[in-house]
Amino acid sequence: MNILIIGNAYPPTYMGGESAHLYNLATSLKKRGHTIFVAHPAASTDGRTSIRLSRSGEGIHVYRLCLPAEDRGLERLNIMLMDIFQGLLEKGDEIDIIHCHSNKFSSSMEVLTKRYSVPLVTTIHAVHIAMVHDLIKRKGTPVDPHELALYTADTERQKAICAKSARIIAISRAMNSLVVKYFDADPQKVRHVYNGINFDRLANFSDQSQMEEIKKRLGIGDRTVILFAGRVEPVKGIQPLASACKTLCERYDQIAFIFLGNGSADTWLRSYLAECRNVYFIDWLSFDGVIPYYHLADIAVVPSLIEPFGLVVIESMACCTCVISSNADGLDEIITHNLNGVKIPLVVDEYGDRDIRAEDICSALERAICEPDWRQSLADQGVMRAKEFTLDHMAEEVEKVYSEL
Template sequence: MKKILIVSNMYPSAKHPFYGIFVKEQVEELKKNYDMDIDLQVITDKETSKGQSILKYLRLWKRVFQTIIKQKFNIIHVHYIFPTALFVPFAKKITNAKLIGTIHGTNILFSKGIKYKIAKRIFDDLDEIVTVSDFVKEQLIKNYNVPASKVTTINCGVNRTLFHPKDKLVMKQRLGLDTKKFHVLFLGRVSLNKGIYTFLKLIQNCKDPDIEFIILGDGADKEKVKSEIANFQNVKMIDGKPKTEVPDWFNAADLFVFPTKKEAFGLVALESLSCNTPVIGTDVGGVGEVITHGENGYLVKDDDWESILTHLIELKNNPDVYNSMVEKCDMDLGENEIHVQVNKITKLYRSL
């Protein structure tokens, strides 16, 4: 039986049940393998003040070292590289465990300076590296000269038990939406990086009275956005919802707009497609690995609200085009289901 230690700076708790939920879902799938004994050392606190942030990492690293000194592990798998994996070069010296790191974002792709040197050392010391998209894999190899042979793309995977198609009319009625309207959804962090201001331009320039916009989420710019849309009748702003309720909103929406400015993969777009709701997204990072332009959605340039509006009107006014796109939403979902992706991790573990 392989003994595995999983380390993450994000993991759900009773107070924050959806903080790093994708890591927990992966762990729960891994635990279904009876030949693996899994231990966890994680951070469940979202506190972001500088002093408390430093303390929570110091406590995490202390627990990690105490654990690997007391117990013998075959594999240590760390999620998020910087700063979570700063312990890796030291762990390399005191354990024979194979070290795996999963890169979930693009924020570790430094080009120079001390952070680059530290990240380079970590990547050199890892035995295997997992990236959530081919885009991140290519950038990693290019920026850090990491051998392609030790990098594997395994995305977080969509939970299709939770995200699956439901009757759109029924969901609109259940959520109190006008069943005669074409609903366009923004779902996620209400912030500049997630493209909320591109979505605002879309709202401000759409003159079709049969289109209604929904902004669902919380974030740093929420109050500012709320004041910006105060005089618009074609938009609803909804507080962030538990993940268990998110599929209802994807199913009630006719279209999901994902105007993000940077994205390692784009799991949220995959979740929308899993509910048979087409996506218009920015062609950045790994988003193009989820959306096939003209098939299950459209890809646009950053902040190109004009193209989003053009595609939106086209889909709303052409039911045949829209329905054809809906039918293709699930064309690549099988290989992106969470259990398929976790099987890849299991295979990687067993190869070490």
């Protein structure tokens, strides 16, 4: 089949779990004999609007829809995507399936599915904006009108794509019900397919010199390393984690915290922890750049308030790193508490608003710091769990969804 995959980012751009998933999906489907085209927005390097086509080393055709930084309108993106589709038709590359991972393209999805009768499959990676939007309405929380308008528009775009989709893929069982609840999706159309990982690539990393270079550059020495890798956003539990970090840094000199990633809470986080010793901040890296940090870490902490799946948990497990996470959504399905990781329960108020207590994060991390044998036991079991999330299995399950159309 000729498959057009549309997303928000694709390597070498790294934006966390979604871009890694798109790469894994595209390359896995390619290996199974499909012809893969990928389209995604990208920042313009020369200040001009353009479509740049490249062919990846895996033989995937990648279209980067380049816009100047000041041009954030979605209309241009959708026009560019339709131009790409028309160009493929003119070359004789008829698309059999459109697989969309971004609600930015809702208007073009409506046109393409109607005009060309190409079946649309949508994978939904995030639901937090819709959840926040719903909470604002139910709690009557004061909010900036512009921000509220953005929340509303995002939710409506996702609803529009779901309405046009022949099938909808949720990336965990928890997401199935959330997709139906917040996006008015037809339950009969929704399937759940877990994300997969390249286990061998993660587990078999053995460049000790690279890890030693990182330790030397940061001055970590032999400290117990606690890693947060992901978007630095409130929805990732970054504020209670920062509070726990400050407490533990005051208690223990032999630990080091690494925050790897960027986001809207970046400036606040660095200011809040500015006086803490042995806390390090690393900007986004490529996927290959992140792997040494997974192996360097003794503990990976994922205190998310909302987490549709939790790719960083599986990736950390594959690298034999002990995982401590919240029990949000997909995370609850990955981890068996005190067997292959630790789950910290979220606190939910009468409106459904979620939180995680800093003292609970602190307590879980403290035990892992002080009991290395227990920590290693969890990490060893985590490796076994990570082996269950293979790329082949993910691609096979996605193909089953395609075959229903």
